[in-house]
Amino acid sequence: MGSRTPHIAVFPSWGMGHLLPSVEFAKRMSIHHGFAVTFITPPALTADIRSLASSLPDIRFLDLSVPHLDSLPMNDPSTWFAAMEEYKGPVKHALGSLKDELSAFVIDFFCAPLIEASTALNIPTYVLSTVSASRLCFMLFHDTLHSQTTESLKDMDGAVTAPGLPSMPSRYFPNAMQDRTQPLYHLLLRNSRLLCTADGILMNTFHDLESGSIRALIERKHELLPKWVKKGPEIYPIGPLIRCPDAGHEKRDCLEWLDRQPDASVMFVSFGSTNWFLSPDQTRELALGLEASGYPFLWVLRSDKDVSALLPPGFEMRTRDRGLVWTSWAPQIPILSHPATGGFVSHCGWNSTLESVTSGLPIVVWPVRAEQKTNAFFLVNEIGLGIEPEWGPNWWVGKDEVERAVRELMEGEKGRKVRMRAAELKESARKAVAAGGSSMDVLTALAAQWKNRAS
Incomplete structure (x- = not known):
């Protein structure tokens, strides 16, 4: 009797900057590595994901409707982070129905609270990071940076240094990290702490583009992570995850x-x-x-x-x-x-x-x-x-x-x-995504690891 088809579940985030990489990742896993992919999608994302993924050979959809959340506007990060806390129960139930099939659960980095749902079921959980490697470094370093000072970044005049990165003036940090008196700052801080507990982080970048930041994430990861983190997520540069130019696009x-x-x-x-x-x-x-x-x-x-x-x-x-x-x-x-x-x-x-x-x-x-x-x-x-x-x-x-x-x-x-x-x-x-390229090799090795879990 042959081994069953390897299967992963994906929970994306709102916004095309998040949805497109999720779909491109699913394409590679389905077309190149033979995985079945189930998108667990709230109603706000269902139509877009179905449209973007309509041509894929083995893509399934599990619609996740939570009535009091379905009508919320999800174009505000504060709303999305708060909703993720409430989605943990329904997601745990959905994953439970798939548990015996799944090799891994892949979530957008905005969805880190869902790690607690999948961990309870012992399902390996990976974060798809749709930001740069440099931004990811500062996200993993957020807890340490928060503990080093009581001052908000917006009130600092100098530069901030994270292990393995060049010093960066504080004004270049995202607005959400600038003011520690704001609720969104603390929602982002909690999300960053949860990212540190994932099994792995799949990064939409490649070695030659961000060699310094990727090296910091791999070689100096434990300096970036909070002291309470024992292992930390494995790092997988698998990008660029973008759509190829479509020769059949409408000639505008x-x-x-x-x-x-x-x-x-x-x-x-x-x-x-x-x-x-x-x-x-x-x-x-x-x-x-x-x-x-x-x-x-x-x-x-x-x-x-x-x-x-x-x-x-x-x-x-x-x-x-x-x-x-x-x-x-x-x-x-x-x-x-x-x-x-x-x-x-x-x-x-x-x-x-x-x-x-x-x-x-x-x-x-x-x-x-x-x-x-x-x-x-x-x-x-x-x-x-x-x-x-x-x-x-x-x-x-x-x-x-x-x-x-x-x-x-x-x-x-x-x-x-x-x-x-x-x-x-x-x-x-x-070269990175061609046969023998750095990103292709990383993703192929990860796919083999997931297939071993499925067999």
Whole structure:
């Protein structure tokens, strides 16, 4: 009698930056390693996950409806963390129905309270980290950092050092870690402590991209972890987990516009799926800086307001021959990989960063929220892929500084170096997930370990 099909369960988190890596991970486990995958999904995520995973051969769904939680808005981290505490019971029940089949339970890093549910059933639990390795270092170090001082990061003037990492000014920490008097700070601290108890952490990154931070996680893990942690999670760099450019995507007008531009001439500007977090004044400064730079640009500017009212008077008319303001959904990966695209003004979300890396594009870093500031710091100072504007108060960037940063990226000496680095990392990313690559080897070894548990 042959061994049964190996089977894992996955509990993702809200937001495309979390859902996409979860689905890409499931694809690799299903297609390349023969695993059955069950997504345990709250109603808020069910439709998106089913759509993203519809083509996979052995993907199952276990809908987890908890009536008093189903109607809560899950786009607020405080709400999500609180909901995870209440999901522990229902998740434990769902896992119990699958227990005899499962080799592992894989959760998003925002879902760390669920570790307590799976541990009670003796199911090995792994965290899928959809943030950078540097950000993960600081998450595991959070408890130690918290115990070292009573002062909030927002009140510190100096830099913070974690074992194995370069010193980072406190202002580059995520907003949620800045003020220890806020409830979200303590929810994040509890989540970070729970991450330390997982069996392993699967990281959406690769060795050549974040060698220093990965080395810190592997070689100096016990210096990062709280003293009360005896073993700590094993570390598995398995990225980049991103969608491949889809040759069958709809040919949108923005791509046809790119077709008419010279190679490596266009600055692509996008701050993620929405642009609501740039103020009208900041949006106008960005517009004037792009205009003054003289370079062609494709700017994704989605807003629930009249976009023309956000832009300086006459801007669209003055730049119509070399600029395109795109106000609907844009196919980011095809844009980044287009021969005409030469640089990326990015909010430094980790998915966008990896998409830029795999496309070989350098970045003008413009972080806005969450862990983006940490990503920006390491992209500039450790990875060597970014150009950083000179920040004014409250991370303000004036039009002259926008112009300078764009010109530096496209034609300056620093720009030449980051463009060379981008080309190197594009090739490294390709090799990492190819046969014999660092990420492929790590995931293959982990899959073998899980299959042994299933047999």
